[in-house]
Amino acid sequence: MGSAFSDISNGTRILFTVCHLWQAPPVTETDFTYRLHLRTNDESWALFTHILKVNIPPEMQYLKGRIIRKCGGSPTVILKLVELLSQRDATLEEWSRVLDELNQDEETWSAILEEINNYLPLYLRRCLFYFGLFPAGYEIPARRLIALWVAEGLGHQQGDAKSPEYVAETCLRELINYDVVQLTEKKLNGKIKTCCLPEALQVHWFKRAQEANFLQGHSDISSTDIGVIRRLADHLQQNDVVFDDIHRSNSVSPCSRYRDVVSFLSFDTREGSEPGEEIGNFLDRCISSNCFRFLWVLDLEKVYKPKLPKAVGQLVWLKYLGLRYTYLEMLPAFINKLLNLQTLDLKRTCINTLPSSIWKMQKLRHLFLEESFCSAFVPPQEESSLVDLQTLRGAFVGEDSPVRNGLDSSLNITNLGLKCKISVPSQKAAMSSQLVDVENWVRKLKQLQSLRLKSFDESGLPWDLHLRSLSGHVDLSNIYLVGKLKNQQLVSELPGSLIELTLSASGLVEDPMQTLDKLPNLRILRLFSRSFMGKKMLCCFGGFPKLEVLKFWELELLEEWNVEKEQCLI
16 A cells, blocks of 8 residues: 555645554654644633634633533533533523533543553553542643652663653653643643643543552542552542541551552642641651651642651652742751652752752752752762752852862753852952853753753842853753853854743844844744844844744844845835
8 A cells, every 4th residue: 555655746645544543554754643632721722612602701711720621621522511501501600500510421531541441551551540649630740740750660661771751751742642641731842831631531540540559548538448558649638548647646547558658749738837737747657657668759849838857867768859839948957868869859949058968969860949049059078979960950150159070070961050140249250260160061061951041240130151152962952041141152053953042131242033043943032131232133034944932022222123025125
């Protein structure tokens, strides 16, 4: 059959439709597979309103979130819901009743479930089971899910040459392609921002995960068969058997059921000090009872200021410590004992100093810090061991920051974000030296994929930024720079791999469009305040072959912007 249609150079196109992904022909240079995927939240709402063909009253917008969650991104369910709503009056009461009555049984999703049950490989099933730890309808940040999978070794197969993070991201995309995981929000660059397991599938896969002994132990409080829990998730539900253990200090339930727990995630986002104290007491009781000793994951994201007892230092096998959005003010001293830690997430905390013991964490791969609180490194007392560090975001570089013979020993970084700042005018010379050290370090990071550099003076205004040619960084796809570029030729020395570029306060005198338009993969370009100091800008015909987003902001000196069309200026 292939030989019969071998010549399609005359523009002929052939369309095959199949019911299952595994039946699709292999992808080649001349063909591709398009899958009817689950829609994102925005796409779901757009499809819903398009099919409905009725102006939705403002008061009905209140139901938007419920409608999106009910549909789970499925065009079939969206169409079914529109049909039901079209038969009712467009009132809040009537639409709410339809949503309550909408049958979300497995029949609606039978085709997807059949394909998954028959063809989904085991390593993807285990990744899918992990969604059962999250509340129904919870939109999970992809960076969080991928890091959790890596900590548990999910998705990675024996013999995989790629990094665990790359394999985990590939697994997530596979699950999205199988139409079982919904990509709820995309980043501008097309990457996954958040994802979700549709509510209609949550119960089904929670049961399957329990049957596979992946999520055993979670059950209704009336159940007598609780068993030993391996993965513990606190959803703050009083009918869950673990609720009393976590949130009532006088609980007499045996902690022995937690002796084999490998992951503990809390979704207690209540305000005030109570959640943090209850979590701290529970951790202390369990660890003191010789439980949690094999814990790999401790994820307390959005738990307000959790009280972390000294006993946490005994969790020597911990690989993931998630404290994002906890607003902690100090990193506990026990951090120096967690030498197997791979991911330490301190973003959206108030921590401004990292202990010297951080330099001993040889297995640390991802370190997220809060930029606004200027998280500074204490200089290493000995040679740095952060050789496996891949992500460093939000770090602060001042006059005394350990860049040379410190941070610059980490040469495997793929994602770098630094904020450079001088504190007093008299130390500008010393800070210039630091910026040169940063420049030399960046030049050696040949695996760099994302670079975010900001430079400010003592008044908080953008200051000098030193960078040499980046054309040799063949994997670099995202650059965000704030500060005056000492090397004005940098815009003509960017790699062809670049997808996203943001410049602010760069002080460019020459029109950057004349060089940036030649970047073959650039899709997003942002030029912010004082990035360009000229009066005229010209975009040549045929330039920017893939540009999708172009944003100018406060280019106060710009008077004329011309876009060339063939040989004419418009």
